[in-house]
Amino acid sequence: MNLITISGPPSSGKTSVILKTAESLMQKGLKVGAVKFDCLHTDDDIAYEKAGIPVKKGLSGQLCPDHYFVSNIEAVVEWGLAGGFDLLISESAGLCNRCSPYIKEVKAVCVIDNLSGINTPKKIGPMLRMADIVVITKGDIVSQAEREVFSARVHAVNPTAIVMHINGLTGQGAFELGTLWYDENQKLDSLKGKKLRFSMPSALCSYCLGETRIGESYQMGNVRKINLEEKSNEA
Amino acid sequence: MKRKEQLLLASPARLLKEYPFLKSFFMQVPEGILYDHQQPLQHLLMEVGEEKSENQGFDTGHFLDQLDEFIHQMEVFSGMAEKTVRSLTILPGNDKSGQPENFESLQFEASTITSIVGPTGSGKSRLLADIEWVAQADTPTKRSVLINNEKPNPDWRFASGKKLVAQLSQNMNFVMDLSVSEFLELHAGSRMIANADIVIQRIIEAANELAGEKFSAQTPITSLSGGQSRALMIADTAMLSSSPVVLIDEIENAGIDRKKALALLTGEEKIVLMATHDPILALMADQRIIIKNGGIFKVVKTSDEERELLAELEKGDKKLQELRTKLRAGEQLGDSI
Known part of the structure; x- marks a missing residue:
């Protein structure tokens, strides 16, 4: 089985890109399965089912979605192997723009859209910086110049990635993307021993544990203060 | 010594001197990492x-790999940029039912216009995708694409700085909050071209030639009218886009001089493909292809007779434009007919 992890900011077009690309792979006779990780709610599983793709969904609820992802991906892979898939697609939204639930030696795709603004590539951390393939969507509604500037910025943030422009509505480019997603020589039988490409945010403070009251005396654990003293760009 | 080691010993300031294009790369590095451009990279990364x-x-390790790759790609890219695309050739494949396409080879030359006719869903997107991907009989249509009559360099597929096809469609909008000149500076900056000021001025002049109403370099792009926006997009694509092929999805018949717009693109040696159902636009092209059931069904050269018809159609069109202008001015239309 091949495993591919796909992430990107909410509403960037991940599901549309996946559905169009999966369609082209299924036409070649490949068996495709999917898992959708989200935070509070998703209806995308219905869209997958409609497209004839077996799907599982996982909602992280009050947990950090990326921590939830990494604690569940191994079991999901087992589900995929049992289902006899040729390709298992894991889709998750990058909710805090910091994380990349990307795994070393597992193909990683980041989906971002032209409407998100040209400063966005810099704001997205490892999710964009460490992807193998960057898919840029919604190119049909912005000017050619904006598209070129946006993709130049993406390239400067992640020069090693393959950048593809996909139209999630017409599917233009999806067939081509599919040729990069599936490699018949790749055989994954477990995630045991594999590592994340980048650490996830470490935070354990009183609010992680359910505190709701505001004020210095309720703040415990890993707490950081905003710098209001001097002009600074540092976080 | 390997380049990565050399890079580590150099300071960002020195690297910028040697590779000016690194400006855009350094701009995307998180704040505070390269805080002092005079220090060697090794030192900055260690900190x-x-x-x-x-x-x-x-x-940090990943950063160094990316820096090395960026320099490598920009060097390859500047090598590629020197080779201009003079022609594209499409070798036939098959339509959706697997029937072979009925042409020997289809040539698109620089400075020529080809119109593409066919209803939505007939396979225009697929044709375009074949060109963008420089298909080598490895897409559903089994078409192949040649560049300058040769099997193309596979870099065309993946080099993010250089895409074969630029697109202009009626659905496109400017979404940035910038003035016309700031916007063009940004675009020129991403292309890292020399003499950007002159090019920008030429673009604004050309766009104003195309649009009925004039705008200035200080006008915010989001407040341009439909015709002005389209004019600016066309002039910008003609002069500043790196893509040798331009696909236009119809050009509306109001607020822009369509003939001049096409002349501008062909004058900049673009290969122009134009999806249209408007007879005037279709006949302005040197040839047209008719798409049916996912395949190229027919290739028609524009005949002399058709060119005569075009002249007539243009007269009628001009008349219509005049009436439109009068309508706007609040005049009676009856006495002009």
């Missing part, structure tokens, strides 16, 4: 430390 690395989502 990052684990905490800062985790905070900023920044990996």
Whole structure:
């Protein structure tokens, strides 16, 4: 089985890109399965089912979605192997723009859209910086110049990635993307021993544990203060 | 010594001197990492430390790989840029039912216009995707694409700085909050071209030639009218886009001089493809292809007779434009007919 992890900011077009690309792979006779990780709610599983793709969904609820992802991906892979898939697609939204639930030696795709603004590539951390393939969507509604500037910025943030422009509505480019997603020589039988490409945010403070009251005396654990003293760009 | 080691010993300031294009790369590095451009990179990266690395989502080893790759690609890219695309050739494949396409080879030359006719869903997107991907009988249509009559360099597929096809469609809008000149400076900056000021001025002049109403370099792009926006997009694509092929999805018949717009693109040696159902636009092309059931059904050269018809159609069109102008001015239309 091949495993591919796909992430990107909410509403960037991940599901549309996946559905169009999966369609082209299924036409070649490949068996495709999917898992959708989200935070509070998703209806995308219905869209997958409609497209004839077996799907599982996982909602992280009050947990950090990326921590939830990494604690569940191994079991999901087992589900995929049992289902006899040729390709298992894991889709998750990058909710805090910091994380990349990307795994070393597992193909990683980041989906971002032209409407998100040209400063966005810099704001997205490892999710964009460490992807193998960057898919840029919604190119049909912005000017050619904006598209070129946006993709130049993406390239400067992640020069090693393959950048593809996909139209999630017409599917233009999806067939081509599919040729990069599936490699018949790749055989994954477990995630045991594999590592994340980048650490996830470490935070354990009183609010992680359910505190709701505001004020210095309720703040415990890993707490950081905003710098209001001097002009600074540092976080 | 390997380049990565050399890079580590150099300071960002020195690297910028040697590789000016690194400006855009350094701009995307998280704040505070390259805080002093005079220090050697090795020193700056050593100072990052684990905490800062985790905070900023920044990996120093990965950074060095990316820097090395960026320089490599920009060098390849500048080599590619010298080779202009003079022609594209499409070798036939098959339509959706697997029937072979009925042409020997289809040539698109620089400075010529080909119109593409066919209803939505007939396979225009697929044709375009074949061109963008420089298909080598490895897409559903089994078409192949040649560049300058040769099997193309596979870099065309993946080099993010150089895409074969630029697109202009009626659905496109400017979404940035910038003035016309700021916007063009940004675009020129991403292309890293020399004499940007002159090019920008030429673009604004050309766009004003195309649009009925004039705009200035200070006008915010989001407040341009439909015709002005389209004019600016066309002039910008003609003069500043790196793509040798331009696909236009119809050009509306109001607020822009369509003939001049096409002349501008062909004058800049673009290969122009134009999806249209408007007879005037279709006949302005040197040839047209008719798409049916996912395949190229027919290739028709524009005949002399058709060119005569075009002249007539243009007269009628001009008349219509005049009436439109009068309508706007609040005049009676009856006495002009």
